Amino acid sequence: MLSEKDFIPSGYTHSADKANFKWSAPSNIALVKYWGKKDNQIPANPSVSFTLNNCKTITELSFEKRDNNSGFSFDLLFEGQPKESFRPKIEKFFERVGAYLPFLKNYHFTIDTQNTFPHSSGIASSASGMAALAMNLMSLEQLLNPDMTDDYFYKKASFLARLGSGSACRSVKGNVVEWGAHNDFLESSNLYGIAFPYVIHDNFKNYQDTILLVDKGEKQVSSTVGHGLMHGHPFAEQRFTQAHDNLSAIKSALESGNIEKFIAITESEALTLHAMMMTSSPYFILMKPNTLEIINRILAFRQETKAPVCFTLDAGANVHVLYPESVKEKVLEFIKNELVALCQNSQYICDSIGNGAEKY
Known part of the structure; x- marks a missing residue:
């Protein structure tokens, strides 16, 4: 089980000037609900959810190295149009994850996002949106640290997504995800979600x-x-x-x-x-x-x-x-x-x- 300190990089072995990535992440529906949280998006109780298939956010992240690294620099597009109303949420997210992604201020980002489900439809778009953004940011970090394991990649992506929207940490993996410390789930953590670690009966496939x-x-x-x-x-x-x-x-x-x-x-x-x-x-x-x-x-x-x-x-x-x-x-x-x-x-x-x- 990883601690918060494990997600703070000690340094990077490679560099990257510019590139772009594209990830989708689905929404999820909790079966056992998480309701109530402590500081830093820590859940007051554990939860488990079904990961959805069709209701997802697709996010493309482009980035380019910049000289001025005072503050965060990014443009936001939603379905191809500028979406300034999203800016405070992304700014807050970057502030929360800055210690874990120390390269953020070195780049200008263009975040282009769209949903496969109707806007304001009551589907948890913050979960899918933050998970998709976290996956893209981890792809960038993987360029800087190519020796990263897949296990670390997905756990840190879930950890980052949680800091944007609690339930987003359950949108990284499928098809059943548990989040929160619980005695029946040995690898469970309040910091990130884990794929259900037991064999699920065919009735639920x-x-x-x-x-x-x-x-x-x-x-x-x-x-x-x-x-x-x-x-x-x-x-x-x-x-x-x-x-x-x-x-x-x-x-x-x-x-x-x-x-x-x-x-x-x-x-x-x-x-x-x-x-x-x-x-x-x-x-x-x-x-x-x-x-x-x-x-x-x-x-x-x-x-x-x-x-x-x-x-x-x-x-x-x-x-x-x-x-x-x-x-x-x-x-x-x-x-x-x-x-x-x-x-x-x-x-x-x-x-x-x-x-x-x-x-x-």
Whole structure:
């Protein structure tokens, strides 16, 4: 297990004047939720997520050596157009990772990024975006230090991504990623995510995630504010204990193929996340009427058909419908017939488990 000091380079053996790289990184959907964090993006509890396949950010990073190395120098493009509103977030990210990437001030960067999913669709674009940027920066560091191992490359990429957006550390690897110190995961760390280190049962191979876009508006509360509400929350300690217990239980379900147990934990985790928001001070109600209607219809459909379909939620109104590939046709028919009408502009996205970041 690597410490923070292990990510501070002692020096570089090579140099680079200019080059460009292109990486994609996917979003992810947490099964056991991380909610609440300590300083420096350290999670208050461990989490585990499915890495998505289709919902991803594609980022091209060009860089050129410069003489003036006072401050950071970069241009930002989103889908080919200048995007100055992203600047403060990237500036803050560079400040956080400066000690671990001491070359940052030596270059001028052009960061050109695009998403494969609709803007403001409620998909975690900060996770995919920060992970894709971290992969590109690690490609540059690898030019300066060609002897870097693949294991170190991916762990440091996840470490850097976390400093941009906590859940981004789970978007580097696939297809199931654990993040946060936990006794059942010997290599687990609060500093970076790790690929699920055990054999996953065939029941969960190529699992499907259909994302129902109930509300595409601006987030009611930012993730940073939401996590902060766990400080002093009356149920915080019980929640953190519950997350540790649920992570042990879902690990067992993923290994044994127990879909019933998987469903029970995943849905409980989704509702607990929203319960914590509804009982914080100030409180936030992030579900919409159609969110609840969709959940009730999924529960009724599962009871009637015995199809192993379940829901999960992020900190918003949209619903992720999770199900095995073996029932894909039946579930998609149900979604089209009963749930799509409850989505904003009838919009939904079909996705599945993916393999993590990819170099172009």
